[in-house]
Amino acid sequence: MTLPNSNTDGARARAKAIRVAGSLTAAMENGTLPKIIDTTLSEALVLGLLKQGVLKYLAIFGHGSTDLGEILRVYQEEGVTRTFNCRNEVAMAHAATVLRWQYGEIPAVVTSIGPGAMQAYAGALAAASNQIGVYHIYGDETTFGEGYNMQQVPKEEQGLFGQMTAVLGRSYTLHTPEAIRDALRRGAIQVNHPYRAGPFFLLLPLNTQPARLRLNLAALPGRPTLPAMAPAGDGEIDLAAQQIALSRSVVIKAGGGTRGHDAAIRRLAEAAAAAVALSPGSTGVLPDAHPRNMHVAGSKGSISGNFATANAELVVVIGSRAVCQADCSGIGYKKATRVININGDVNDVTHYNQTLALTGDITAVAGRLAAKLEAMGNRQNKQEWIEACAAKKAEWVAFKKVRFQAAPMADTNWQRPCLTQPAAIHVVAEFAKRIGAAKLFDAGDVQANGFQIVEDDKSGDTFTETGASYMGFSASGLLASGIADNPRYTIAFCGDGSFMMNPQILIDGVEHGVRGCIVIFDNRRMAAITGLQKAQYGVEFKTGDGVAVDYVRLAGAVAGVNAMHGGYSVDELKRALETAHAHHGLSVLHVPVYSGDHELAGLGAWGQWNVGNWCEDVQREWTEQDI
Ligand SMILES: Cc1ncc(C[n+]2csc(CCOP(=O)(O)OP(=O)(O)O)c2C)c(N)n1
Numbered sequence: 001m002t003l004p005n006s007n008t009d010g011a012r013a014r015a016k017a018i019r020v021a022g023s024l025t026a027a028m029e030n031g032t033l034p035k036i037i038d039t040t041l042s043e044a045l046v047l048g049l050l051k052q053g054v055l056k057y058l059a060i061f062g063h064g065s066t067d068l069g070e071i072l073r074v075y076q077e078e079g080v081t082r083t084f085n086c087r088n089e090v091a092m093a094h095a096a097t098v099l100r101w102q103y104g105e106i107p108a109v110v111t112s113i114g115p116g117a118m119q120a121y122a123g124a125l126a127a128a129s130n131q132i133g134v135y136h137i138y139g140d141e142t143t144f145g146e147g148y149n150m151q152q153v154p155k156e157e158q159g160l161f162g163q164m165t166a167v168l169g170r171s172y173t174l175h176t177p178e179a180i181r182d183a184l185r186r187g188a189i190q191v192n193h194p195y196r197a198g199p200f201f202l203l204l205p206l207n208t209q210p211a212r213l214r215l216n217l218a219a220l221p222g223r224p225t226l227p228a229m230a231p232a233g234d235g236e237i238d239l240a241a242q243q244i245a246l247s248r249s250v251v252i253k254a255g256g257g258t259r260g261h262d263a264a265i266r267r268l269a270e271a272a273a274a275a276v277a278l279s280p281g282s283t284g285v286l287p288d289a290h291p292r293n294m295h296v297a298g299s300k301g302s303i304s305g306n307f308a309t310a311n312a313e314l315v316v317v318i319g320s321r322a323v324c325q326a327d328c329s330g331i332g333y334k335k336a337t338r339v340i341n342i343n344g345d346v347n348d349v350t351h352y353n354q355t356l357a358l359t360g361d362i363t364a365v366a367g368r369l370a371a372k373l374e375a376m377g378n379r380q381n382k383q384e385w386i387e388a389c390a391a392k393k394a395e396w397v398a399f400k401k402v403r404f405q406a407a408p409m410a411d412t413n414w415q416r417p418c419l420t421q422p423a424a425i426h427v428v429a430e431f432a433k434r435i436g437a438a439k440l441f442d443a444g445d446v447q448a449n450g451f452q453i454v455e456d457d458k459s460g461d462t463f464t465e466t467g468a469s470y471m472g473f474s475a476s477g478l479l480a481s482g483i484a485d486n487p488r489y490t491i492a493f494c495g496d497g498s499f500m501m502n503p504q505i506l507i508d509g510v511e512h513g514v515r516g517c518i519v520i521f522d523n524r525r526m527a528a529i530t531g532l533q534k535a536q537y538g539v540e541f542k543t544g545d546g547v548a549v550d551y552v553r554l555a556g557a558v559a560g561v562n563a564m565h566g567g568y569s570v571d572e573l574k575r576a577l578e579t580a581h582a583h584h585g586l587s588v589l590h591v592p593v594y595s596g597d598h599e600l601a602g603l604g605a606w607g608q609w610n611v612g613n614w615c616e617d618v619q620r621e622w623t624e625q626d627i
């Protein structure tokens with residue numbers, strides 16, 4: 001049967017030419033793909049994204065994206081692109097974020113119009129917050145404006161979805177097929193931005209998807225290559241080196257932006273004799289046992305990390321946005337009188353007063369500063385500082401050790417002794433290290449305990465979404481390991497609350513061949529909030545529930561999932577992890593953990609936070625500090 005508009009013969013021939021030649025450019029070069037083609041906007045979009053290296057689509061189709069879906073079907077059948085069907089748009093957006101973050105592949109999320117788009121948009125907050133470049137393609141209202149289409153925002157206004165998406169990232173409504181060139185040039189910069197990447201939203205009206213255009217393939221923008229930038233002269237670098245040399249106590253605050261700049265951070269820390277305080281998202285940038293590594297600092301922080309930030313007179317902020325977890329709501333640097341800031345972004349680089357701004361690429365700038373300091377030699381004036389920091393690090397190591405070794409504690413919910421959450425997370429983190437697995441962390445206590453616990457030696461071993469702290473992120477993100485070209489065994493650490501936000505991974509993970517493990521640390525409550533309520537007002541309110549869930553049966557109901565109980569002791573958990581790892585697919589471990597006030601069941605909060613009844617104190621300090 002021939003259906004109207006089912007005109008995909010040309011598309012199929014082009015897809016075949018691309019597959020045979022190996023790439024779009026190669027097919028154009030060998031003459032099998034003409035430079036100027038007559039096509040639809042849907043195919044133009046797929047070809048344009050292909051030119052930027054976008055080969056994978058995560059999709060939940062609807063009436064808002066059937067035309068694009070048809071092109072994706074043809075391109076998949078010809079072996080050019082791949083489409084992964086998912087079950088929840090929030091989860092799908094997280095998986096796309098992790099595919100870019102963990103594996104460096106640029107995916108496109110595809111939804112229908114309306115509710116599907118809204119859900120993916122919500123999930124895109126994680127990409128925006130962590131500056132991860134991904135494409136989101138949403139079906140949108142027609143450009144004729146016949147009246148409200150089903151699922152569009154019912155209001156006499158134009159382009160409301162485009163307005164909404166422009167708030168979170170950058171956005172383009174494909175109102176005219178020929179606009180694809182402009183749209184994709186803007187998109188290429190947004191998703192590949194060197195220090196301000198984020199989601200790029202392409203709004204695809206129902207009626208422009210099948211609209212035809214004459215397209216010049218040579219004119220479609222590819223993936224941009226941009227040179228690393230650094231200050232042009234030596235003046236600022238020399239001044240920074242002098243300030244560091246004269247100061248008796250220097251702390252480097254290595255933010256999330258330092259990920260991947262490990263060598264430069266290490267060289268600068270050694271040349272400057274500076275203590276290094278990490279952000280939750282930058283563990284591993286300096287090896288855990290490196291004497292300059294003071295571990296995380298911030299509103300949760302650590303004994304040594306927060307000692308270093310609170311006492312240094314000079315702060316070298318690198319690749320940090322200074323959000324609350326990482327700088328105690330703006331009052332982390334209590335004795336600092338000066339700041340040197342290395343960042344590509346002119347807003348971030350001038351976040352603090354009294355700043356010497358070294359705008360540019362971290363490796364380029366930190367490398368030059370380190371070279372200058374090395375030439376100057378002699379860091380004797382910092383000996384006392386280094387020793388004080390080392391003593392605090394020893395204190396933190398001992399503090400953690402006692403908690404890792406805490407015996408299982410009697411729990412009222414479970415009516416038996418269970419591992420504490422820190423002890424259980426430590427066992428799983430050590431296991432991950434031993435087998436070379438990556439770790440994905442979810443929100444809540446699991447996340448906070450997690451970044452206090454992990455002992456990474458390089459960046460790229462832990463992915464903790466501290467930008468938005470989006471519950472459901474880790475299990476959903478595990479899907480990326482089923483989609484990536486070169487997957488790595490990955491363990492998702494999540495709480496019971498977070499897991500139930502997005503359990504779709506149980507099905508999607510099997511469907512797309514994830515090899516990895518979800519560990520559910522079940523304290524039968526949203527304990528991070530219980531803890532805050534108790535710390536602030538003394539009483540818990542509506543953060544626990546009375547419903548016992550057998551996660552082994554729940555997960556085990558999905559064919560292909562290896563669901564297991566993680567046990568109640570270190571030995572049982574270790575054995576369960578081994579068995580889970582041996583499974584060639586998705587495993588789920590249910591680990592009941594103690595919930596309560598025992599001091600050995602938590603890793604403490606070492607900073608301050610501008611929330612609840614702490615606001616008055618934090619804000620007074622913030623007003624009084626000069627930087
Ligand atoms: C989608 C979403 N909703 C709400 C929150 C606020 N929040 C942060 S942590 C948390 C509780 C997490 O509970 P769970 O996953 O069980 O981890 P636990 O703290 O118990 O270890 C909540 C409700 C959030 N971060 N994300």
Ligand SMILES: [Mg+2]
Pocket residue numbers: 495496497521522523524525526527
């Ligand atoms: Mg919980």
